Amino acid sequence: MLPSASGGFRKLERGLRMSSDDIAIRISNLSKCYFIYDRSQDRLKQYLYPRLQKLMGRQPKNYFREFWALRDISLEVKKGEIVGIIGRNGSGKSTLLQIICGILTQTSGTFETKGRVAALLELGSGFNPEFTGRENVYMNGAIIGLSKEEIDARFDDITAFADIGEFIEQPIKMYSSGMVVRLAFAVSACVEPDILIVDEALAVGDAKFQAKCFRRFEELVSRGATILFVTHSTEQVVRHCDWALLLDKGQIVMRGHSRDIVNAYLDMLFGVERVKRPDSDLKTKNLQIAGNAQNISRFETDKFENRAGYNTYEFRWGNHDAEIFDFCISSGGNLNVTRIETGQPVIMTIWVKFHRRVELPIYGLTIKTPDGVTVFGSNSRDFDNGPLFLAGERGICKVSFTLRNQHLGAGEYLLSFGVAEEQAGEIVPLDRRYDAVCLQVLNHSSRAFGLVDCSMNVEVTAVS
Incomplete structure (x- = not known):
């Protein structure tokens, strides 16, 4: 590797x-x-x-x-x-x-x-609080099996990595928790285990x-x-x-x-079981759901899994009291897109079917890189006027996440959607679809690299 x-x-x-x-x-x-x-x-x-x-x-x-x-x-x-x-x-x-x-x-x-095995276990384990940092370095090195000469040869690297300055000559009991772990890691990593x-x-x-x-x-x-x-x-x-x-x-x-x-x-x-996929023999009832500017038809048989951009390796769980059964990504006046342009507003819409009344549902969106780094995440509870949908015993609602100032860097991203309920201070997942949609971001206006495009401007002025 x-x-x-x-x-x-x-x-x-x-x-x-x-x-x-x-x-x-x-x-x-x-x-x-x-x-x-x-x-x-x-x-x-x-x-x-x-x-x-x-x-x-x-x-x-x-x-x-x-x-x-x-x-x-x-x-x-x-x-x-x-x-x-x-x-x-x-x-x-x-x-x-x-x-x-x-x-x-x-x-x-x-x-x-x-x-040779080196370990960094519980905070401060293996250190004597009465010994100085220098003394603990030599003691830990001896425990690992290094001779004094070997520790002498590595001591400067250890102190440079720990970066605790003059505290290396002070007793460990005077260290903050951060200083203790810095020294402990330096000892473990610099002995070349x-x-x-x-x-x-x-x-x-x-x-x-x-x-x-x-x-x-x-x-x-x-x-x-x-x-x-x-x-x-x-x-x-x-x-x-x-x-x-x-x-x-x-x-x-x-x-x-x-x-x-x-x-x-x-x-x-x-503490909930993964959602089981519903049976495929669903009714083909046409659901007309009004959008802000237009009506978008949704069929129960034309579901989430059939949309362009769906990731078959998604991870889904929840208690099944609600289902996210469809989605649509729209940008630049186009619906069901899998590619968007940096700087263009994006609307990410999901359709949720409730199987019981949910008093305070919470709707969430997370954007991650393919290697799992979270780029953005938020939910309806984060806003004072957040959309709280009071579902009946059974009901369907449309939730739109609008990214007005979207400046994602060029590359591929994974979208996660979720609906949850707050019960006695606990968040109970109803349906969470992690890494469910693949989205590609293009950037034709800049050669910037990274997770975001900050629209940097460079000015050079002669001063002499």
Whole structure:
């Protein structure tokens, strides 16, 4: 995998059979069980009573409950890959990383790592708060297996990357959380590990430091290093990871393409099942829906999936109380377009069918790049006079998102639409269609590049 011009990573082909030399991490049927005691005295009972019961010829009794943090985890990670691990809190992500690092011991199963492993786990883990930054650098380097001479040779690079100035000579307990993570990442990344493990620590750093970290990821990967990356930032997973896996309740629920895993994770967070596609034998009733300037006919059989620009790889979920059953992109006086021109107003219209009364529906639009970077997102609740449609028991409404000052940069984009309902302060998805429509933006008036065209003007004036 190599850095790409777009700022992400160019994916490696994984169709070839992996030899044992290609594997950086191999995990087989790994499990971790904790004993949960309801009362403190049960620990003493568990230590004494089963032994006495065995001596008396009785069946030993357990005074604990089993909690399996991990269950039968098996996976292989190739050298030079960045793998994202996502999941809800308590799903077993940190436990898995701590076992790979050797901090925890598994209950059963095996794992194998090849090369030097460096880890950035919980904030400040591995640091002594009474030691100075310099002392902690040498202590952490020794833990990883570096000699004093090797740390001496890397110390200037570590301090330059951490960029904490004179605080390197101060005790860690005086550091801010951002300074701690900067130093911790600098130590882990600058020792040139074969495997780098990062557990949500980058969330503490600012945008500038995060960009610096990802550039360092690129450098490590170009040298053949492997990175395991745990984060709650779904965009970072989509943009930077070769592939990802989803953990839940200590088990691997899904693994594969990063975008698919992220969509499944979002689905899991909202706690609703994915929308099932309605039966195809629908009535061909003609629905006349009045537009602002014209009437546009919609047929129930001529649905969302049949429109030009529809992305067959969309991800859709919701509780099915409403359905987004059609869409239309219009610009420059043309309907159902798949290409638009930068600078031209665009109207993105969806048709929503309600199967029950929804008091406060929320309609949303998100525009993303193909690698998952959000360019724009908003919803009807963001406006003081937002369109609140009070549906009857059953009803159809048309929702138009008008982008009056559209200045998207030339390229391809994915549109996501959604309708949700607010219930007791919670947002309940009724129908969300992620990455549902492909849209190409053309720019014949400028050679500007990037995600937006700011209509830059250049003036040069002689001053002497």
